[in-house]
Every structure is written in structure tokens, then in C-alpha cells.
Amino acid sequence: MEGFGVVSAFWVLSAVAVVSALGIIVSRNLLHAVLWLILTFVALAGLFITLTADFVAVAQVLVYAGAVGVLVVFAIMLTPSSARTNAETRFFGPGLLVAAAFSTVLAYVALATDWPVVARDAFQTTAQEIGSLLVTRYVLAFELASLVLIVAMVGAIVLVRGGRTVPEEQVEAAAPAESEPEQRQEQTTAVQVH
């Protein structure tokens, strides 16, 4: 792909996407991390536009930046007494090594493989052709995807609906210092609540 506009858009959007993903890791506040995630989604939608995948870019903004981002903010707001600092587990270092090794191997394979590249024009009509593919060639996957959505919706409602909320002594006892018998009593209380 040539042309100054597309190339500069690619570099700028890639930089924004990678820096935003780093921002999720680095930021010390949970909600700031969610905002960095939404910025990553929008940058990726921009990268889809540079690949002339306009329908997928709009779907990305609607579903990911719109729905999934708001869903994550809702979940954070529904878990108030959990820590809002973006803390790490003890796998911070090993996780970095594993992730760096994995992405290095992926990038090396991507650069070393001789991909069967075809000189293709930009996509002209995406929405129309995706629609016709969804009801002709990929109709089984389409129907199964609707089944997945129904099951996920019903499952999420069932999971969130039942049981009572956390009693007051459990909320206070969720502070770091906590003795053994109190913990055992709290566990039996939790079993009885549900």
C-alpha cells in the first residue's frame, strides 16, 4: 500500500495502539486502564480503515469501544470494595518474559514466511458482500453465533440475578488483615448465603 496518507496513518495509529496497550499495564488506576483499553480499540478501528475494512471498523467501534468498554466500566463499578489500584501478581516478571518470547516468535514467523501476497485493489463494497456471505456460504456459523449470543445473554442474567449480596461483616473483613477462625466462619457464611 503506498500513498503518504495511508502510510502515515498506519504508523501513527500503530503507535497509538501500542502505547495505549502499554498504558493499560502501567496506569495505577483501574478506570484509567479501561480508558486506555478503549483508546486501543479506537486505534485498531482506524487500522481497519487503512485496510479498507470499513464495515468491520464500524462494528469494532460499536461493539468493542461502545459495548464492551461500557460493560467493563459497569463491572468495575459493581465491585466497589475491591482494590482500584492496578496491582500486579508475582508473575509480573515471568509474564513479561513469556509474553516477549511469544510475540518475538510470532513476529519472526510473520517476517520469515513467504506469504502468497496478491496485488488486490481496495475493497469496494464490504457490507453488501459480508451480508451475502453470511447468509449463503457461512450460514451455519451465522446461526450458531446467534445461539452463542442467546446462551451468553441467558447465562449472564442467571449468574447476576440470584443470591443475596455480601453481608456487612464480610465487606469489612475483606480488608488485608484477617485471622484464621474469622476466615473459616466467613467461608461457611458464604456457603449459606448462596
Place this chain on the structure above:
Amino acid sequence: MRVTLEHYLVVSALLFGLGLWIALAKRNAIIILMGVELMLNAVNLALIAFSRFAAMPGGRPPLAGHVFVIFVITVAAAEAAVALALAVAVYRNRATVDIDQINLLKL
């Protein structure tokens, strides 16, 4: 200056590695879910790049990559909904979503 398939694939690999690091290293269950979503997005970028540049095997239409990405977005959204419902349900019983403290099954 040109932008080729390899450029997009390297960006996709970088984002996948960052999502994997988030999923491995973070304590809050909701942030782990965000890492998983980032990995899925990286895969979407690779799929669209292949759809744009590469020849489709088996006589498939070039927009098969877009259809694949639509399905990945669908399944990722459904999975995010269920995972967050799980996090809220766990919070109701344990008063925390810190994965270091949700260890009742530990020996």
C-alpha cells in the same frame, strides 16, 4: 515508503504479546479480561490484514477474513458479558475480585 502485510502482522504480534502480559500479570479479574479482549483484537487485525493482502486458499472469497472477524467480535462480546457476570457473582460471595484471594480450591 510502503506498508505491507508484514507491518500489520508485527503490530498484531506486539499487541498480542501485550495482551498476554496483562492476562498473566494483573491481579484484578476484570483487568485480566481486558487482556483477553486485547489479544482477540490483535488476532482481528491479523485476519483483516490477511484478507486485504494475501491470496485466499481453496477458492474462498477475499471477504472471508471479514466474516471471520465478525464472528470473533461476536464471540468476544458474548464471552466478555459472561466473564463479567462471573466476576460480579464472585464478588457477591467473596467481596473481592482479586485473583490472589479467590483461592478456596487451593490445597
